[in-house]
Amino acid sequence: MGSRTGQQCAQRWRHKVNPNIKREKWTEEEDERLLELVGVHGNAWAEISRQLEGRTDQQCMGRWRRHLDPGIKRVSWAAPEDAALASLHARHGSHWSAIAKSIDGRTAQQCRARW
Structure with a gap:
């Protein structure tokens, strides 16, 4: 693939062009499952994504950090x-x-x- 390495091609496939990646909004069931998996595996996003069909490790990490992590304040700044x-x-x-x-x-x- 021109100047691209095998690792770069594999990463692009895993995170961008794989047709099995879900791109629609997260469902309530997926959120509940993500909460469970974080409780079991902590921040092992690759392991968590293997158990959430169609979601990448980056999607799981982003969903957790931006929407589900109870340690994140979502109120106005003081x-x-x-x-x-x-x-x-x-x-x-x-x-x-x-x-x-x-x-x-x-x-x-x-x-x-x-x-």
Whole structure:
């Protein structure tokens, strides 16, 4: 495949072009199953995806982190969080994962979007 390695081709197949990948919205049953599997396997996304037919490890991880993880705050930002975000941004720049580690319950994506 031109300049592509075998590993790159395999990854593209696994995550993008495989026709067995589900692209529609997650169902309630899939969400419940994902919650169960995270309880059993933790963050072993490859193992979890093997048990959720049609979902990739990236889809499972994304669904968990953006929608299901009970440790993530989904409420409006409070003033102290905004102050912490400004202070941490001054220290770390745009290293959102480092910033998020210091703001309890917020993801790197939430911090970047808030900034």
